[in-house]
């Protein structure tokens with residue numbers, strides 16, 4: 163029986179291997195090496211299934227395996243969806259999901275002191291140490307999404323009525339975290355380039371102190387914002403916050419796991435990352451890191467005692483509700499981590515690819531980029547009102563014509579019907595795909611007689 167379970171995993175993993183090759187190959191089509199890999203992969207699955215069927219004596223096995231729902235998602239498309247790019251799973255993470263799907267699969271070897279971050283088999287404790295080193299912070303916990311990191315910090319630091327500094331580009335989950343703690347958000351305005359500057363943060367803190375008589379309990383600023391994908395001077399902002407004795411939380415939802423983030427060099431008291439947005443992990447997953455100074459507060463353990471039973475749970479952390487990210491999500495995050503850590507070292511190449519594509523888009527007359535330019539990130543907001551939207555005005559499919567043209571060329575992820583201002587993300591696409599993508603947009607432009615400047 164054990165052998166059959168092992169074989170089932172082998173077949174599922176082999177299927178994942180094939181999907182990975184296909185993901186790379188499509189939509190441009192496999193090259194000879196990829197074709198060979200697909201053929202070998204299919205033969206492997208076939209062989210395992212035949213074996214299994216012989217072992218169980220049941221044709222049902224093949225039927226069940228054949229009915230696995232292989233959905234038509236990014237496997238068949240170049241996906242430029244703005245928020246999904248860096249969350250897509252690695253092959254290792256996909257296999258981890260299959261193997262660790264049971265809810266408490268991480269808890270088999272949970273021994274004293276009975277807390278997730280201390281488990282050594284699988285090596286969850288070591289993963290926490292790796293993550294802390296990766297972010298150059300002292301203490302790290304995994305959390306179900308960046309938002310749970312904001313929540314833990316706000317709930318610890320913010321008292322009812324306390325002002326909290328966020329930016330005019332802040333994500334809504336920062337607002338909710340502050341609201342949950344009873345605080346009040348105070349938004350820093352952005353410059354005309356849509357950047358949050360240290361001076362603007364200082365001015366806002368001064369304003370808040372004058373108006374409310376209180377010093378903000380926390381400043382939470384996005385390293386890269388979700389609206390423009392602009393990179394903000396977070397080190398400068400952290401310095402200013404500290405000059406006013408305001409703790410600083412770095413929202414690294416778009417940076418932790420894509421580009422190098424050194425929490426200590428930035429001067430962050432807390433660093434928050436999103437696993438499903440930027441660490442090739444399943445949803446929900448994320449990370450909250452703190453300095454040694456703040457860790458005892460945000461990761462404080464319970465002092466509660468049962469009034470009847472006198473029960474105590476001393477080692478459990480209040481803000482983490484004891485244990486956080488259990489099972490497949492955590493193991494998949496761990497499985498992706500070596501690749502994630504390594505890819506941050508290739509960030510410059512990602513930025514080059516982003517600029518190559520954006521330059522190609524700007525060559526289509528009438529197209530503008532609303533994000534800072536040249537690009538410093540792979541998430542970009544573009545304005546095609548003066549190009550593709552002029553076609554939409556007379557096309558019978560209106561704004562949907564662009565999506566039709568793109569999907570016909572194996573490209574997905576743009577907001578269907580949005581041909582005016584919209585966002586896209588090129589993270590993780592190979593140069594081959596970047597070139598194909600650039601040419602596809604220019605080809606569509608030429609088809610509808612928009613001017614395309616040649617380099």
Ligand SMILES: Cc1ncc(COP(=O)(O)O)c(C=O)c1O
Pocket residue numbers: 306307308309310333335384386387388413415416435436437438439447448
């Ligand atoms: C800038 C930013 N911060 C935070 C979040 C929330 O992240 P999560 O979904 O991991 O809670 C998002 C996206 O959802 C985001 O874009």
